[in-house]
Amino acid sequence: MTAPRAPRSEDSKTRNALLDATLQLMVEEGYAAVSTRKVAAKAGANPALVYYYFRTMDELFLAVFRRGAEANLKRMRGALVAEHPLRAVWEVSSEPTHAALTMEFIALANHRETIRAELATYSTRFRQMQEEVLVRALDTHGIDDDRFTPSALVVLIGGLSRSLAVDRMLGLTAGHDEVRSLIDECLRHFEVPVEQKNSTRATLTGEEAPD
Amino acid sequence: MTAPRAPRSEDSKTRNALLDATLQLMVEEGYAAVSTRKVAAKAGANPALVYYYFRTMDELFLAVFRRGAEANLKRMRGALVAEHPLRAVWEVSSEPTHAALTMEFIALANHRETIRAELATYSTRFRQMQEEVLVRALDTHGIDDDRFTPSALVVLIGGLSRSLAVDRMLGLTAGHDEVRSLIDECLRHFEVPVEQKNSTRATLTGEEAPD
DNA sequence: GTCTATAGCTGGATAGAC
């Protein structure tokens, strides 16, 4: 019930500059620092143009989010065919700007319903792709652990990459080396060619599953 | 370089009402919804009183944070002597309002240096206490896994509890049951009396460590 | 498409009476 207006060209130079400026402001100073004037100033454009291209600030945020989301989904599609898919998934999730931006949008989502909804549908798609990668990777390597199911791993990967990013931002690094090498060890399991593995019932942690 | 002023009584009824109102606003609508007038209205107080008790909005946020932080540290101290310390640690970290509030302060910290610093020092203390609990728990149960060190576990626990809370807020639940039972399984290891365990070199996942 | 100008509001913060 909101949009009786002619859509603006999506590949306008100004429009993109405004999106870039918004993105940069969000990462550097947080979403609360985003305002018509600041965005326009950073983009070298006139403040009124924000409302020409995006009807409201909410739509500006949504446009920034969608652009980033599409880029991430594209990267995730790349992970599907990468040499080491699981490592690729981890790296996409761990990208610093991705993590920082996700945090900002999560905070925004807490009190803007439109953004909450968009974030939820995007996350679902993002995770579905990850799950695809995982199902294939686990299958290829003959790993079948009732506890570390694909959907559980998706939650673990996303949660861990995000919290490592938050810690870094706060300047907390205790335990990070251990966690990183833990993850690295885990990922390395999937870089071993299948022929070299002998088990029919291996587990993610590299030990025989208990009965 | 900021505080030449007489401190206000810490157990004033009005002061506490203002803190409660701020807390509630943050949880319900996000930190951006916190303003002098809204806080005062919710607390049933005069807007000017906000500046009487707290010189700036930043100090108001800090006071809310410190009050919550102290409460959490106290709960964590309780975990130190609980029957099942590890489970207690997990439960303190998973408390819904704790997680929601932490998210808000993380977002705030992104662009307010005073809050970033406070959050960092609090987190350090909080994690140190968790690590104490873990060192003792792992020792008592004779668990010695090079990969799952206490400080790594602290990072894992905090990260996971936070991301589960975020997911819930977004309405994402896929994989949560699996993750929760994974954690539950892990915690149950620490509820087994030590005598019933046979290994001298057990691991967190319940299997023999690889060589 | 881009600009100026401005309406209309809400915000943080202070001065000073009571």
Place this chain on the structure above:
DNA sequence: GTCTATCCAGCTATAGAC
């Protein structure tokens, strides 16, 4: 300690000239 009154900055959004 509590209140009124107020200053001024910043914000979203729109109208309308170019």
